[in-house]
Amino acid sequence: MSISMYQASLPVLIRGLTNLQHILGKAQAHAAEKQIDPSVFIGARLYPDMLPLVRQVYIATDTAKGCAARLAGVDIPSYPDVEQTFDELHARIQKTIDYLKGFDAAQIDGSEARQVVLKMRVGPIEFTGQSYLLNFVLPNFFFHVTTA
Numbered sequence: 001m002s003i004s005m006y007q008a009s010l011p012v013l014i015r016g017l018t019n020l021q022h023i024l025g026k027a028q029a030h031a032a033e034k035q036i037d038p039s040v041f042i043g044a045r046l047y048p049d050m051l052p053l054v055r056q057v058y059i060a061t062d063t064a065k066g067c068a069a070r071l072a073g074v075d076i077p078s079y080p081d082v083e084q085t086f087d088e089l090h091a092r093i094q095k096t097i098d099y100l101k102g103f104d105a106a107q108i109d110g111s112e113a114r115q116v117v118l119k120m121r122v123g124p125i126e127f128t129g130q131s132y133l134l135n136f137v138l139p140n141f142f143f144h145v146t147t148a
Contacts, residue, residue, distance in 0.1 A: 005071060005112055006105035009133055013064040016145045017097050020060060021090060023148070028086040038086055046147060055081075056148035057089050060141055061096040067137040068100050071111040071129050 031038045043052045051059070058081045069076040077099065083092050111129035118125045118136070127136060 004105065004109045005129065005133065006103075006108040009067060009071060009108060009137070010100050010103060012138070013067060013141060014097055014100050016141060017060070017064060017093050017100075020057070020145050020148060021093050024057075024086055024089055024093075031086075039084070042084060042086070042089075050147065053148050054084065054089065056144045057083070057092065060144040060148060061092055063137060063141045063144065065096050065099050067133065067141075068103050068108070070116050070132065071114065072103055072107040073111075073114065074107075 027041050028038065030036070031041055042054050045052050058079075061079065065079070066076050079092060079095070083089050114129035116127040116129055116132040118127070118132075
C-alpha cells in the first residue's frame, strides 16, 4: 500500500490545526472560568528562552500554509502576525484550515521531486518535495502545535 503526498500532508496538517483549535478553546474556557486574564496564557512560555504561545500558533499556521503552497507550486499567502487574543488566534487557525481545504489531491500529488528552497538565516536550504514534507514540515509543525 502506498501513501500519496496529499494524504501525508494536508489532512494531517488540518487535523493538527483542528486539535490546536480545541486546545486553545480549553485554555480560553479555563481562563474565563478562573477569571485569569487571557493574555497570561497568550504570552505564556514553557521555558523562559522559548517563544510564547502566540508565536507557536503563528509558526504552526505559517508552516501549514507554506507546505501546501510550496508543494502545489503556488505563492504563499502572507498573514501578518497581529493576533493577540484567543478569538483572533482561532480565526487565524480557521483561515489556515480553510486555505488548506482549498487544495485538491491533484495539486499536491506528484510533488515528491518538486524542488523546494527555503530562505533561512544561514542561507538557502534545498529539499525535494518529499524530504521537505517528511523532514522539515511535519517535525516542525508538530513541535509548534505541541509546544503551543
